[in-house]
Amino acid sequence: MIPQLVTVRYRRSSGRRRRLYVPVVPVLLVLSPLLLLAVLGGVIACLATRVSPVGALRGAGRLLWALPGTRFEFEEGRTALLISVR
Template identity: 85%
Template sequence: VPVIPQLVTVCHRRADGRRRRLYVPVLPVVLVLSPLLLLAVLGGVVACLATRVSPVGALRGAGQVLWALPGTRFEFEQDRTAVLVSVR
């Protein structure tokens, strides 16, 4: 059964080798940013209508991406600096 992501972990390795971890709970962040989220959804609907894309289909696609996020890991590395983002 798919569930929405609950925790995002960001691990940053600095050039000197030290690591820093940041745990971000998704629900409180979404609640705090919900006014901006509402504006983003309205802007997306306007963009869909302007480009003749079905807003329902676009919303369904965005929902499928959201449901697929748990268990995803993003790793970025450049020189001696690395960033790992893990979605749980």
């Protein structure tokens, strides 16, 4: 399943906490022209390095398919960041 929502929570060094919800589908629709250019650039890079473009696209698709349920946590001193993909 493609991720539907990305939640970003962070705590600044001052102690303030913020939460940001990012819906994936509307962002993809807005950025689709850039996504098309990125895929085209990736295919050209694959051909230049003699990597199978179909295999690379399949690997990227599997990575996106596995993202829901993933949590990334970073903490540096008093600043913390949590990214949750649903």
